[in-house]
Amino acid sequence: MNYALESLIKIAIVLGAVITAVAYTVLAERKVSAFIQNRLGPNRVGPWGLLQPLADGIKFITKEDVIPNHVNKAIYVAAPAVILIPALMGFAVVPFGDVIIVMGQKVELVIANVDIGILYVLALSSLGVYGIVLGGWASNNKYALMGGVRACAQMISYELSLGLSLIGVLMISGTLRLTDVVNLQASTTFLGFLPGWFVFSQPVACILFIVSVFAETNRLPFDLPEAEQELVAGYHAEYSSMKFAMFFMAEYAHMITASALIASLFFGGWHLPGIDPADDSLGVSLLKVLVFSVKTAFFLFVFIWVRWTVPRFRYDQVMRLGWKVLLPIALANVFITGLVLTLTR
Amino acid sequence: MSVPISYYLLLSAILFTIGVAGVLTRRNVIVIFMCIELMLNAVNLTFVAFARQLGQGDGQVFVFFVMAVAAAEVAVGLAIIIALFRNRETIDVGEVNLLKW
Amino acid sequence: METVVFFALAALAVGCALLLVLFRNPVYSALSLVGTLFSVAGLFVLLDAHFLAAVQIIVYAGAIMVLFLFVIMLLNLGSADPLDAIPGRFRQWAVIFLSAILVAHIGWMSLRHMRGGPIENEALATSNVPYIGKLLYTDFLLPFEITSLILLVALIGVVVLVKRESSKAS
Numbered sequence A: 001m002n003y004a005l006e007s008l009i010k011i012a013i014v015l016g017a018v019i020t021a022v023a024y025t026v027l028a029e030r031k032v033s034a035f036i037q038n039r040l041g042p043n044r045v046g047p048w049g050l051l052q053p054l055a056d057g058i059k060f061i062t063k064e065d066v067i068p069n070h071v072n073k074a075i076y077v078a079a080p081a082v083i084l085i086p087a088l089m090g091f092a093v094v095p096f097g098d099v100i101i102v103m104g105q106k107v108e109l110v111i112a113n114v115d116i117g118i119l120y121v122l123a124l125s126s127l128g129v130y131g132i133v134l135g136g137w138a139s140n141n142k143y144a145l146m147g148g149v150r151a152c153a154q155m156i157s158y159e160l161s162l163g164l165s166l167i168g169v170l171m172i173s174g175t176l177r178l179t180d181v182v183n184l185q186a187s188t189t190f191l192g193f194l195p196g197w198f199v200f201s202q203p204v205a206c207i208l209f210i211v212s213v214f215a216e217t218n219r220l221p222f223d224l225p226e227a228e229q230e231l232v233a234g235y236h237a238e239y240s241s242m243k244f245a246m247f248f249m250a251e252y253a254h255m256i257t258a259s260a261l262i263a264s265l266f267f268g269g270w271h272l273p274g275i276d277p278a279d280d281s282l283g284v285s286l287l288k289v290l291v292f293s294v295k296t297a298f299f300l301f302v303f304i305w306v307r308w309t310v311p312r313f314r315y316d317q318v319m320r321l322g323w324k325v326l327l328p329i330a331l332a333n334v335f336i337t338g339l340v341l342t343l344t345r
Numbered sequence B: 001m002s003v004p005i006s007y008y009l010l011l012s013a014i015l016f017t018i019g020v021a022g023v024l025t026r027r028n029v030i031v032i033f034m035c036i037e038l039m040l041n042a043v044n045l046t047f048v049a050f051a052r053q054l055g056q057g058d059g060q061v062f063v064f065f066v067m068a069v070a071a072a073e074v075a076v077g078l079a080i081i082i083a084l085f086r087n088r089e090t091i092d093v094g095e096v097n098l099l100k101w
Numbered sequence C: 001m002e003t004v005v006f007f008a009l010a011a012l013a014v015g016c017a018l019l020l021v022l023f024r025n026p027v028y029s030a031l032s033l034v035g036t037l038f039s040v041a042g043l044f045v046l047l048d049a050h051f052l053a054a055v056q057i058i059v060y061a062g063a064i065m066v067l068f069l070f071v072i073m074l075l076n077l078g079s080a081d082p083l084d085a086i087p088g089r090f091r092q093w094a095v096i097f098l099s100a101i102l103v104a105h106i107g108w109m110s111l112r113h114m115r116g117g118p119i120e121n122e123a124l125a126t127s128n129v130p131y132i133g134k135l136l137y138t139d140f141l142l143p144f145e146i147t148s149l150i151l152l153v154a155l156i157g158v159v160v161l162v163k164r165e166s167s168k169a170s
Helices: A002-036 A052-062 A073-092 A117-138 A142-173 A178-187 A203-216 A224-231 A241-266 A282-307 A315-344 B005-025 B029-054 B058-088 C002-022 C026-046 C050-074 C089-113 C122-126 C128-137 C141-162
Strands: A099-102 A105-108
Touching: A002 A052, A002 A073, A002 A241, A002 A282, A052 A241, A073 A117, A073 A241, A099 A282, A117 A142, A117 A178, A117 A241, A117 C050, A142 A178, A142 A203, A142 A224, A142 A241, A142 A315, A142 C050, A178 A241, A203 A241, A203 A315, A241 A282, B005 B029, B005 C002, B005 C026, B005 C089, B029 B058, B029 C002, B029 C026, B029 C050, B058 C050, B058 C128, B058 C141, C002 C026, C026 C050, C050 C128, C122 C128, C128 C141
Parallel strands: none
Antiparallel strands: A099 A105
């Protein structure tokens, strides 16, 4: 019973944090893009535009929700939920801190410390395909369908290099549990002076993972499925108000989960080189959570920064990159990592 | 008290039988294919139940192989269906009877 | 607690399987099959096969069913069409009757003979992934390699089957 209560509290805190983060990531995107483009961005609603997400939320909720006549109603209404759920569920295995001592008990700061953590993450990224293809199909619009199918083809192609890049990390850490992966990074060093973060021992895998995660979340330079709106129509062409908002929220939630994963798998999660990982007083535990949040925020900033800097790929370039470039590099990385590990252990 | 293995076997028998009924009754070749996948899943469940019952990992490894082969089979089967559709413009198994006199 | 979860998952599995067979629209059938796959994955977790549950979601629900959905949508089979006219009362009732006999027989056999609790294997239940990995690469190495060959052959076969004959202007 105690465990259930503890989990419920953790879920409530994490969900609250992620949904607030989604709202403020939208604001951050608008502000960062504005500064990159030498303008100011939203700054009227609240100081520095900090209440803008509230205004956006009110707008979305009060807009008229139109369900066109020609759509397949059940799936049309379900598709935004189907895409939002895996995006939010990804946070269940991410360790956002080490342990915290609350009322004399040690509480692990991760919602579900399953022994198949990395596989769980891969499973959720495979499920993210459904919302898009169902949304595109339910709209009964051939352009939405083609947009949805292209988005899915892109996502399933990049799932391969996503999984294979993680195998390098898996071989070194020897475990699928994300808490163990972060603990290993916190407690070892690379070449004696650098912290044992996997970005140093697996740089190629890190770059592959970041590129694949850009493609998985449909962010520029891989956002052809959304950019088609400018040309013809995308998979969410027939959606309005709250359902469209859910598609948007799902994309940002996916970005946040992806940034959290990059931070945990390659950049040490909650570890900062000066802090002793075994120290679990309250102040240090909260500092570790803060370090994790800062790293996640930094990768979110990288997502936004890349979007407004780089032009987008064409569909055939995306497919070529996924299958002919990233997949062989990922396989070579697995092979070389295996070779090095056999020779040095 | 954990669930006895016979419950799992009965459940997988029910799933398998529903799959067989689907293969025998439906005429859409893709739905027939999906019922075959349902039968494979029922068999996977039996293997894993026995793996737990006998305390050996062999059942689970076999399920792994069944899943890999099922993936290959689905890919090839759907390719055949697409080729069939391109030539015949139908996916009704009642219509695909060229080899009958 | 485990019994409650088992019955819930079992009901979901059987319900979705029935919907798979009964829906006329193939997209709804595919989605019901996804529901069945999820409940079978849940049952795998109950049987301490964590790795297989994750692989089931990744491979079956995440790749195979997406492939099915693609083919259904691209061949534009979304509408309920007369393709699925009920084949005839006699065949339906015969199928239901024979299915009932099959289930009753297997159920009776398993309930009568499968007594006794499971043989405990701590390593398999708690550290499932390393145990399966070790088995795969030692006892089952040959089938593993042959499976990779099967997948390669399937890959090539699919590309060959779906290739359109190149026209003169290609």
